[in-house]
Amino acid sequence: MSRVHIDFAGVTKSYKDRIIVGGLSFTVGPGECFGLLGPNGAGKSTITRMVLGMIPPDAGKITVLGVPVPARARLARARIGVVPQFDNLDLELTVRENLLAFGRYFSMSTREVEAVIPSLLQFARLENKADARVAELSGGMKRRLTLARSLINDPQLLVMDEPTTGLDPHARHLIWERLRSLLARGKTIILTTHFMEEAERLCDRLCVIEAGRKIAEGCPRALIDEQIGCQVIEIYGGNPHELGALIRPYVQRIEVSGETLFCYAPDPEQVLVQLRGRTGLRLLQRPPNLEDVFLRLTGREMKD
Amino acid sequence: MWERYVAALPANVWNWVAVWRRNYLVWRKLALASILGNLAEPMSSLFGLGFGLGVMVGGVDGTSYIAFLAAGMVATSAMIAATFETIYATFARMHALRTWEAMLCTQLTLGDIILGELAWAATKSILAGTAIAIIAAMLGYAAWSSVLYALPVIALTGLAFASLAMVVTALAPSYHYFVFYQTLIVTPMLYLGGAVFPVSQLPGAFQQVAAFLPLTHSVDLIRPAMLGRPADSVGVHITALCIYAISPFFLSAALFRRRLMR
Numbered sequence: 201m202s203r204v205h206i207d208f209a210g211v212t213k214s215y216k217d218r219i220i221v222g223g224l225s226f227t228v229g230p231g232e233c234f235g236l237l238g239p240n241g242a243g244k245s246t247i248t249r250m251v252l253g254m255i256p257p258d259a260g261k262i263t264v265l266g267v268p269v270p271a272r273a274r275l276a277r278a279r280i281g282v283v284p285q286f287d288n289l290d291l292e293l294t295v296r297e298n299l300l301a302f303g304r305y306f307s308m309s310t311r312e313v314e315a316v317i318p319s320l321l322q323f324a325r326l327e328n329k330a331d332a333r334v335a336e337l338s339g340g341m342k343r344r345l346t347l348a349r350s351l352i353n354d355p356q357l358l359v360m361d362e363p364t365t366g367l368d369p370h371a372r373h374l375i376w377e378r379l380r381s382l383l384a385r386g387k388t389i390i391l392t393t394h395f396m397e398e399a400e401r402l403c404d405r406l407c408v409i410e411a412g413r414k415i416a417e418g419c420p421r422a423l424i425d426e427q428i429g430c431q432v433i434e435i436y437g438g439n440p441h442e443l444g445a446l447i448r449p450y451v452q453r454i455e456v457s458g459e460t461l462f463c464y465a466p467d468p469e470q471v472l473v474q475l476r477g478r479t480g481l482r483l484l485q486r487p488p489n490l491e492d493v494f495l496r497l498t499g500r501e502m503k504d
Numbered sequence: 505m506w507e508r509y510v511a512a513l514p515a516n517v518w519n520w521v522a523v524w525r526r527n528y529l530v531w532r533k534l535a536l537a538s539i540l541g542n543l544a545e546p547m548s549s550l551f552g553l554g555f556g557l558g559v560m561v562g563g564v565d566g567t568s569y570i571a572f573l574a575a576g577m578v579a580t581s582a583m584i585a586a587t588f589e590t591i592y593a594t595f596a597r598m599h600a601l602r603t604w605e606a607m608l609c610t611q612l613t614l615g616d617i618i619l620g621e622l623a624w625a626a627t628k629s630i631l632a633g634t635a636i637a638i639i640a641a642m643l644g645y646a647a648w649s650s651v652l653y654a655l656p657v658i659a660l661t662g663l664a665f666a667s668l669a670m671v672v673t674a675l676a677p678s679y680h681y682f683v684f685y686q687t688l689i690v691t692p693m694l695y696l697g698g699a700v701f702p703v704s705q706l707p708g709a710f711q712q713v714a715a716f717l718p719l720t721h722s723v724d725l726i727r728p729a730m731l732g733r734p735a736d737s738v739g740v741h742i743t744a745l746c747i748y749a750i751s752p753f754f755l756s757a758a759l760f761r762r763r764l765m766r
């Protein structure tokens with residue numbers, strides 16, 4: 201087995217004259233969980249589809265599980281499990297029938313698929329929904345079925361495009377727990393997400409993409425230390441611009457996102473002193489997290 | 505470019521079966537409605553035209569008009585079943601339902617999927633075509649053994665029309681465009697292809713066009729079989745239908761690749 205599971209080297213893709221992926225390089229090692237973060241339209245889904253050989257790059261080289269993609273993508277796909285951004289289950293079929301049909305796409309016999317269905321249903325906690333039509337399932341159950349379906353060929357690599365978008369917190373935590381158990385079993389995962397908490401909890405390494413270009417890469421902790429490295433105070437309820445001017449001398453950086461002011465303050469006490477006595481403000485002091493990194497890298501900094 | 509096209513062709517000779525079985529699994533749930541739906545139209549044409557016109561027309565080519573028409577309706581129903589399955593149901597699976605997208609995440613290639621869809625559309629043609637043939641046999645308009653002879657031709661007719669429709673499906677931006685294919689190609693073929701009246705009744709120029717139409721070749725094989733007569737130029741008709749089945753398949757694979765994998 202090759203040492204890296206995914207290797208992107210200088211990969212570029214444009215539609216018309218618009219660059220969707222620009223000179224992107226990264227690698228994902230065996231057993232690693234690699235996250236792709238980025239705002240809407242950054243190119244995350246395009247990248248995951250390139251891993252599967254569904255979109256040929258204009259330039260650059262892609263190798264997945266040791267085979268060149270897209271040239272021999274079929275060989276790679278035989279050992280990949282996919283959770284697409286939008287569910288594409290067969291709504292008219294039951295849960296069990298969905299798994300059966302999908303297993304056959306991998307050339308599995310009916311008997312082979314039936315042998316693995318119980319463990320997949322158990323994995324997805326869908327044991328008592330086996331004979332329910334998929335159209336009748338909730339969004340969370342559909343997502344779990346999609347996850348179970350992606351495991352039918354016992355893949356080495358899982359490609360997941362926003363696996364938990366649209367799920368309630370219970371469903372999300374359940375999926376996280378399942379993904380961790382897959383990592384414990386040695387699977388490699390590449391996932392895209394808009395949940396910073398998800399990336400922070402699951403990913404060994406991640407890559408922040410904007411407009412198809414990599415703007416940061418590293419393990420979540422290191423990125424937080426490197427990009428933020430100090431306490432954060434969130435302030436809402438006042439005029440962000442006026443407040444910004446007031447506390448600017450006491451902080452490292454200020455960012456405005458919507459109606460919230462984010463102050464990156466090496467000495468938070470000083471800032472709190474400045475704001476003392478002001479009514480109607482809500483303050484929250486906390487350690488930095490990945491969301492701060494994301495906002496810093498992709499957001500607009502207040503420049504006055 | 506060529507290499508990528510080859511990669512989109514069928515990976516082996518059995519992968520398509522998984523696609524066929526998926527469609528069968530879904531169809532099974534609505535089988536009764538589907539069969540009735542597929543039969544209703546050709547049956548009403550058969551009896552409406554057959555009895556109604558039959559009275560005025562009398563005999564055609566030495567048989568009753570309804571027996572003449574029954575053979576035409578077998579070919580026509582195979583054409584319609586394969587065409588509609590492909591332009592509506594296959595288009596839905598490719599587009600709105602994202603079924604193909606799921607299949608493309610597995611070891612199936614685009615060619616495997618297209619082949620499975622063609623085989624499925626041909627299966628529906630067999631159901632529709634043989635149903636009419638069986639009814640014709642029950643009413644005494646055809647010999648029972650003729651149903652057996654007609655069967656491979658019905659299947660080939662289904663494949664040819666599914667394959668042609670697959671090209672249209674690959675090109676159509678949305679459902680609305682299929683109306684053009686139906687009204688400009690399929691419906692005229694019904695009248696030009698010798699299904700409802702003999703091609704010899706057409707003006708000369710149209711007869712020449714008719715000679716190239718897939719439905720004409722299909723009717724020229726099915727009608728003699730059903731009327732228990734020897735057929736002329738069997739090899740030519742079969743070759744023509746095979747060309748109509750095979751070449752659009754390769755074209756549609758190229759078109760779908762451009763549409764879906766870019």
Ligand SMILES: Nc1ncnc2c1ncn2[C@@H]1O[C@H](COP(=O)(O)OP(=O)(O)OP(=O)(O)O)[C@@H](O)[C@H]1O
Nearest residue numbers: 215220238239240241242243244245246247285766
């Ligand atoms: N076939 C296509 N033709 C033209 N533009 C396309 C095509 N596919 C994607 N794009 C464009 O490429 C950009 C990246 O799309 P992509 O779906 O990869 O983004 P994303 O990061 O997954 O976004 P989201 O978070 O919303 O899912 C978008 O601006 C999209 O409009």
Ligand SMILES: [Mg+2]
Nearest residue numbers: 244245285361
């Ligand atoms: Mg996306």
